[in-house]
Amino acid sequence: xSDSDDDLDLRSLDDDELVKQMQDDLYDGLKEExxxxxxxxxxxxxxxxxxxxxALVEGMRIVGIDFRDGILFxxxxxxxxxxxxxxxxxxxxxxxxxGAPKVGKMVIGTVKGDIHDIGKNLVAMMMEGAGFEVINIxxxxxxxxxxxxxxxHKPDILGMSALLTTTMPYMKVVIEELKSKGIRDDYIVLxxxxxxxxxxxxAIGADAYCRDAAVAVETAKELIARxxxxxxxxxxx
Ligand code: B1M
Numbered sequence: 001x002s003d004s005d006d007d008l009d010l011r012s013l014d015d016d017e018l019v020k021q022m023q024d025d026l027y028d029g030l031k032e033e034x035x036x037x038x039x040x041x042x043x044x045x046x047x048x049x050x051x052x053x054x055a056l057v058e059g060m061r062i063v064g065i066d067f068r069d070g071i072l073f074x075x076x077x078x079x080x081x082x083x084x085x086x087x088x089x090x091x092x093x094x095x096x097x098x099g100a101p102k103v104g105k106m107v108i109g110t111v112k113g114d115i116h117d118i119g120k121n122l123v124a125m126m127m128e129g130a131g132f133e134v135i136n137i138x139x140x141x142x143x144x145x146x147x148x149x150x151x152x153h154k155p156d157i158l159g160m161s162a163l164l165t166t167t168m169p170y171m172k173v174v175i176e177e178l179k180s181k182g183i184r185d186d187y188i189v190l191x192x193x194x195x196x197x198x199x200x201x202x203a204i205g206a207d208a209y210c211r212d213a214a215v216a217v218e219t220a221k222e223l224i225a226r227x228x229x230x231x232x233x234x235x236x237x
Contacts, residue, residue, distance in 0.1 A: 010036055015044065019055050026059035027066075029079025031086040034059075038087045048094040052122070056087045060118065064194075084118055088125065095129035102133050104224045106190075107149045108159035109137035111170040116163035119193065119213075123159060126213040127220065132157075143177045150187065156227070157220055160206075162193040172204035179205070188223045192216060 010033065013021055022037035034056075041051045063080045066072040072080075106127055110120050117139050124136045137149045150158060158178075162168040171191050178184040184205070191201050192210040201209035207223060210216035 010040055015041070015046075019058075022055045023059035023062055026056065026080055026083050026087075027063055027072075029076060029083050031079075031083040034083040035086045035090060038090045042090075042094070048091045049126075052088070052091055052095070056084050056091075057122075060084055081118055085121075088118075088121065092125050092128075095125050097129070101131065103131040103221065104157060105133045105135070105153065105155040106157035106159050106220065107135045107137060107146070107153055107155045108161065109141040109146065109149070110139040110161045110163075111167050111174070112140055112142045113170065114162050114164055114167035115139045116161070116193075119163065120159075120161035123161070123192065123210070123213045123216045126217050127159075130217045130221065132217075132220065143174050146174050147177065147181075150183075155187065156224055157188045157190060159190045159192070159216070162191075163195065165195045168193065168195055168200065169204075171206065175205045188220070188227065190216060190219060190223075 008021070010018060010021060018037055018040060022034055025033040025037065037055065038051055041055065042048065060080065063072060063077060067077050106124075108120055108124055108127075110117055120139075121136065124134045127134050133155075135149060135153045135155065137145060146158065146160075149155075158174075160171050160174060162171060175184065175189060178187070178189075188208075189206045190208050190210050191204070191206045192212075196209055198209045201207075208219045210219050
């Protein structure tokens, strides 16, 4: 980073310049600057979701391209991830502010062998914001860890995340285990992560693939409503 960047007053930038600068700061792993940018945009009246998507998620998308192309390496990307988490921590309580009654419960975790957690945490945040109770069981979850969480929390939804082509097949392992225990249909199973798609979700027997956090919220609401309608119909008939 150059000296002139050191002296940059983020408040002197207009919104577009600030967002661009925040994406650069995320790229450079400058957590404090990213946090300051988030606060400035909020002070300027930006909705938390807009800050999240336009500044942070878009910044991480750019990091992902250069990581893929061998321009950035793991240590640098870790700093970017840490900066992103700093920004997300400011937004989380704002996104979760809701007086609405709980609409359902979800257990969510990243699968075994996979330590990517930003997307999963974002889904957890957005689900909380939409009125779901969320139990986030973290990364690198074995079948046993998922089963334990399901047993303990009795959620409506099981959410699984995988960011690697090598770890996404593990979702099928979890679903097969639910089937063999006869409890598959007790849960709505939602899956997500950059390398997945709808065909994969269908092939492994999940209820739906969620492209992003907003889709996860919409899908969860829709499937919960459908489940309640079915339960209501069977109770009535
Ligand atoms: Co890794 N990494 N990484 N990485 N990393 C990817 C995934 C990769 C695509 C980069 C690349 O090459 N372009 C590539 C995977 C290639 C592949 O499998 N085809 C990759 C690799 C190769 C690796 C390592 C193997 C690198 C190495 O060690 N040589 C290694 C593996 C470690 C492991 O897990 N065992 C590794 C490590 C890391 C870091 C630790 C450095 C860091 C993770 C830090 C962290 O998460 N705490 C990291 C990061 C940051 C990335 C990229 C750059 C960004 C991921 C991210 O946070 N995106 C990523 C590149 C990319 O994805 N384009 C990459 C932002 C986030 C908001 O999006 O996670 O997609 P995303 O989540 C979205 C949706 O996917 C969806 O909603 C979210 C929000 O909208 N979603 C769900 C996700 N989960 C969901 C669950 C749901 C619903 C929706 O449940 C209901």
